[in-house]
Amino acid sequence: MHDIDKMATNLINGDRRALSRAITLVESSRADHRTSAMELIEQVAKSQRRALRIGLSGTPGVGKSTFIESFGTMLTALGMRVAVLAVDPSSARSGGSILGDKTRMDHLSRNPNAFIRPSPSQSHLGGVARRTREAVALCEGAGFDVVLIETVGVGQSETIVSEMSDVFLLLLAPAGGDELQGVKRGIMEMADIILVNKADGDLKPTALRTCADYAGALRLLRKRPQDPQGYPLAMTVSAIEEIGLSDAWQKITDLVTWRKEQGHFDRRRAEQAQFWFAEDVRQGILATLQTGEASTLMHDLSAKVGRGEITPARAAALALQELKSV
Amino acid sequence: MHDIDKMATNLINGDRRALSRAITLVESSRADHRTSAMELIEQVAKSQRRALRIGLSGTPGVGKSTFIESFGTMLTALGMRVAVLAVDPSSARSGGSILGDKTRMDHLSRNPNAFIRPSPSQSHLGGVARRTREAVALCEGAGFDVVLIETVGVGQSETIVSEMSDVFLLLLAPAGGDELQGVKRGIMEMADIILVNKADGDLKPTALRTCADYAGALRLLRKRPQDPQGYPLAMTVSAIEEIGLSDAWQKITDLVTWRKEQGHFDRRRAEQAQFWFAEDVRQGILATLQTGEASTLMHDLSAKVGRGEITPARAAALALQELKSV
Numbered sequence: 001m002h003d004i005d006k007m008a009t010n011l012i013n014g015d016r017r018a019l020s021r022a023i024t025l026v027e028s029s030r031a032d033h034r035t036s037a038m039e040l041i042e043q044v045a046k047s048q049r050r051a052l053r054i055g056l057s058g059t060p061g062v063g064k065s066t067f068i069e070s071f072g073t074m075l076t077a078l079g080m081r082v083a084v085l086a087v088d089p090s091s092a093r094s095g096g097s098i099l100g101d102k103t104r105m106d107h108l109s110r111n112p113n114a115f116i117r118p119s120p121s122q123s124h125l126g127g128v129a130r131r132t133r134e135a136v137a138l139c140e141g142a143g144f145d146v147v148l149i150e151t152v153g154v155g156q157s158e159t160i161v162s163e164m165s166d167v168f169l170l171l172l173a174p175a176g177g178d179e180l181q182g183v184k185r186g187i188m189e190m191a192d193i194i195l196v197n198k199a200d201g202d203l204k205p206t207a208l209r210t211c212a213d214y215a216g217a218l219r220l221l222r223k224r225p226q227d228p229q230g231y232p233l234a235m236t237v238s239a240i241e242e243i244g245l246s247d248a249w250q251k252i253t254d255l256v257t258w259r260k261e262q263g264h265f266d267r268r269r270a271e272q273a274q275f276w277f278a279e280d281v282r283q284g285i286l287a288t289l290q291t292g293e294a295s296t297l298m299h300d301l302s303a304k305v306g307r308g309e310i311t312p313a314r315a316a317a318l319a320l321q322e323l324k325s326v
Numbered sequence: 327m328h329d330i331d332k333m334a335t336n337l338i339n340g341d342r343r344a345l346s347r348a349i350t351l352v353e354s355s356r357a358d359h360r361t362s363a364m365e366l367i368e369q370v371a372k373s374q375r376r377a378l379r380i381g382l383s384g385t386p387g388v389g390k391s392t393f394i395e396s397f398g399t400m401l402t403a404l405g406m407r408v409a410v411l412a413v414d415p416s417s418a419r420s421g422g423s424i425l426g427d428k429t430r431m432d433h434l435s436r437n438p439n440a441f442i443r444p445s446p447s448q449s450h451l452g453g454v455a456r457r458t459r460e461a462v463a464l465c466e467g468a469g470f471d472v473v474l475i476e477t478v479g480v481g482q483s484e485t486i487v488s489e490m491s492d493v494f495l496l497l498l499a500p501a502g503g504d505e506l507q508g509v510k511r512g513i514m515e516m517a518d519i520i521l522v523n524k525a526d527g528d529l530k531p532t533a534l535r536t537c538a539d540y541a542g543a544l545r546l547l548r549k550r551p552q553d554p555q556g557y558p559l560a561m562t563v564s565a566i567e568e569i570g571l572s573d574a575w576q577k578i579t580d581l582v583t584w585r586k587e588q589g590h591f592d593r594r595r596a597e598q599a600q601f602w603f604a605e606d607v608r609q610g611i612l613a614t615l616q617t618g619e620a621s622t623l624m625h626d627l628s629a630k631v632g633r634g635e636i637t638p639a640r641a642a643a644l645a646l647q648e649l650k651s652v
Contacts, residue, residue, distance in 0.1 A: 038639045045637060134639070270632040277631045280642030281624065285611055285649070298607065305603045306596040311371060313364045313460070316606030323611070 004036055008043035011142050016115065019142045026134040027120040029127070041134055044141030051083070051140045052256060055165030056150045057158045057187070062173040063197045064150060067239035069105045074245050075146055076113040083139035084108070087132050087151040087161050088119035115144065129160040130283070133276055136164055162190045163275050166265060167252055170194045172214065174207035189221055192232050193251055199236035200243065211236045226264040231255055289323075297322055330362055334369035337468050342441065345468045352460040353446040355453070367460055370467030377409070377466045377473045378582060381491030383484045383513070388499040389523045390476060393565035395431045400571050401472055402439040409465040410434070413458050413477040413487050414445035441470065455486040456609070459602055462490055488516045489601050492591060493578055496520045498540065500533035515547055518558050519577055525562035526569065537562045552590040557581055615649075623648050 007025075010018035022044075026037040058064045072082045084105070108114045120131040132149065139147045149165055151157045162168045170191040188194075194214045199207035214234040221232070233251065237244035259265040288294055301315040310318075333351075336344035348370075352363040384390045398408045410431070434440045446457040458475065465473045475491055477483040488494045496517040514520075520540050525533035540560040547558070559577065563570035585591040614620055627641040636644075 038637070038643060041637055041639060270634070273631045273634070273638050274628045277628055277638040277641045277645075278624070280638055281615065281645045281649075282612055284642060284646040285615070286608055289607065289611070298604070302600045302603055305599045308596070308599070311364070311367055312599050312603035312606055313367060315603045316610060317364060319603075319607045320610040323607075 004039045004043060008040055008141075011044060011138065012047050012049075014143055016142075019115065019138060020117075022138050023117055023135045026138065027131045037134065041137055044138055047141045049140050049143060051136075051144045051147045052252075053136060053147050053149065053164060053166045054252065055158075055161040055168040056148055056171060057161060057169070058150075058152070058171030058197075059173075060152060062171050063239050064152075064171055065105055067171055067195070067197060067237070068148060068150060069108050070239045070242050071245050071248070072105075072108045072114055072148065073111065074242070074249070076108075076111050078249075080145040081113045081115075081143060082108075083115040083117070083142075083144040083147045085117050085132055085135050085139070085147065085149050086119040087125075087128055087149060087157050115139065115142075125156060125160065128157075129164075130276070130280065132160075133164045158187050158190060163272050166259075166268065167192050167255060169248075169252075172196050172210070174198055174203045174210045188217065191218075192227075192255060193248065194218065194232070194234040195244075195248060196234065196236045197239055200238035200241045204236075207236045226259060226262075226268065228255065228258040228262075294323055330365045330369060334366055334467075337370060337464065338373050338375075340469055342468075345441065345464060346443075348464050349443055349461045352464065353457045363460065367463055370464055373467045375466050375469060377462075377470045378578075379462060379473050379475065379490060379492045380578065381484075381487040381494040382474055382476045382497060383478070383487060383495070383516075384497030384523075385499075386478060388497050389565050390478075390497055391431055393497055393521070393523060393563070394474060394476060395434050396565045396568050397571050397574070398431075398434045398440055398474065399437065400568070400575070402434075402437050404575075406471040407439045407441075407469060408434075409441040409443070409468075409470040409473045411443050411458055411461050411465070411473065411475050412445040413451075413454055413475060413483050441465065441468075451482060451486065454483075455490075456602070456606065458486075459490045484513050484516060489598050492585075492594065493518050493581060495574075495578075498522050498536065500524055500529045500536045514543065517544075518553075518581060519574065520544065520558070520560040521570075521574060522560065522562045523565055526564035526567045530562075533562045552585060552588075552594065554581065554584040554588075620649055 007018055007022055011022050022040060025033055025040060028034070028037070056064065056068070058067075068084055072084060075082050105116060109116050117135065120128055120135075136147050136149065149161050151161045168190050170187065170193070172194060174196060194211075196207050196211040196214065199211075211234050218232050218234055235244060235248065235251065237248055239245070256265065259268070289298055297319060301310070301319050304310045305312050305315045333344055333348055337348050348366060351359055351366060354360070354363070382390065382394070384393075394410055398410060401408050431442060435442050443461065446454055446461075462473050462475065475487050477487045494516050496513065496519070498520060500522060520537075522533050522537040522540065525537075537560050544558050544560055561570060561574060561577065563574055565571070582591065585594075615624055623645060627636070627645050630636045631638050631641045
């Protein structure tokens with residue numbers, strides 16, 4: 001049994017070990033742990049603390065780790081406390097994690113004002129998503145000013161990260177114009193700021209051209225109510241040479257200030273909470289199919305479907321009828 | 327009220343109008359239509375007829391319509407009856423359909439041994455998937471020898487098409503080696519045969535090189551039990567000049583013959599039926615959240631979550647508890 005009140009108090013008082021243990025608790029699937037985790041999050045929420053939640057997506061090779069290292073270090077130099085979390089759908093299969101390799105963020109991981117936590121290893125993306133969203137809430141309670149949530153660019157995980165972020169950054173590499181189409185429209189539409197990285201040395205001209213291409217592409221997108229004049233925007237940075245990072249931070253804070261003034265910030269957070277509520281209910285309902293009588297029923301009907309004794313649609317109709325009385 | 331028995335008999339006897347009306351029936355979401363559709367499919371299934379179900383994916387611009395036109399026409403020339411269906415996730419938004427433009431398949435659409443049906447317009451991909459899968463079953467009952475199920479290459483729709491196909495073809499355009507990575511690994515892993523199209527004129531050398539690149543990439547994939555020696559494979563075709571099409575057909579039939587002999591064909595169909603059964607149950611359960619008392623409950627809790635009066639996780643736990651007694 002966890003002493004939840006104590007854990008919450010320690011976490012709010014800035015005890016890093018309490019935070020680590022709290023995240024481990026929310027990552028657990030054990031039923032009693034889930035009950036404790038829910039209580040803990042309620043306790044921590046009472047602190048009313050809020051961090052700026054920044055989502056960051058980018059395919060492998062664009063320099064995401066280097067960017068987090070440089071950008072995170074800059075924020076701590078500005079006096080902020082920074083937490084880095086990850087949503088890594090591949091960790092489900094590999095058991096590993098993109099952030100497992102902390103050595104790639106050597107500097108930041110040893111910084112007392114930074115906290116880096118690898119992606120939870122869950123069997124499916126839905127599980128990873130829920131745990132990470134709860135870990136974000138814990139980091140906020142622990143007094144971090146900025147929570148960076150990173151993900152690799154592979155479709156669904158971006159949607160999930162954007163549903164837990166106030167601002168969504170898309171990190172891209174310099175590339176020929178033809179590769180522009182490599183970024184899916186849906187992902188473009190999520191981005192508040194596109195950062196074209198590696199704008200240094202020989203790659204600088206290509207980075208500038210790529211940036212102009214993306215800026216053009218962004219202008220073609222439909223305007224969203226939560227976009228002030230000039231957003232979404234594309235800009236170049238060099239994570240390795242630490243160029244453009246404070247500029248990027250300025251653009252982020254300008255955007256957030258505007259959204260807070262206009263009420264978009266709070267509205268979006270409320271919508272996100274509602275999204276996760278609905279998602280948790282959906283997952284919870286589907287989970288009941290895998291336990292007890294429902295599971296036996298599903299198994300038996302599935303066997304009949306497999307033998308061709310009943311059509312999938314008819315079997316489903318029977319199952320739905322039976323499940324009502326289970 | 328539909329006279330289901332009569333519709334089934336007419337459909338099995340090859341009446342095209344009966345087939346069209348039957349597909350319209352399975353596409354309807356009305357509760358009474360669903361009941362009739364389920365009966366109809368059971369009636370039609372008694373015919374025990376089976377078509378070869380070929381899934382075909384490719385991004386816009388690779389020449390999918392031209393390929394279907396040429397390939398389909400060739401099959402009819404071989405004495406076969408060919409049905410073409412589509413799973414188009416974008417139709418949900420646009421209301422249109424990739425196959426709406428039948429003029430792009432001018433020849434085939436006027437062929438008495440071919441039947442072309444555009445993608446159903448449903449509000450979500452799950453709906454499109456279910457309807458298309460049922461339309462495939464109707465086409466089989468109507469005596470078609472080959473059912474081609476086409477989709478645009480946008481992630482999830484490919485998974486859905488592969489879950490209703492015996493053989494999965496991936497149509498690609500000639501491209502520089504760098505763009506190889508543009509095809510996601512997950513989609514590569516679904517393909518039985520990669521067809522590099524446009525292997526004609528100036529593009530022929532590029533097509534051959536692209537084909538060699540993909541052949542190499544396929545060799546790196548883990549061997550699946552349902553792959554005979556030499557599969558999955560990559561080959562070039564020219565839909566416009568009708569080159570390589572009979573070769574492709576030969577490769578398809580060799581594969582299918584082997585899979586039937588080894589029992590993979592029947593096993594896969596049984597697994598697919600089970601997949602769709604589970605999927606129908608999941609969709610059915612989630613649909614209950616949008617009706618009656620459950621919907622009111624969800625709405626009230628969601629409002630509280632939005633106002634920050636309760637955490638998403640706690641609200642979900644309450645909802646799941648309440649839903650048991652609804």
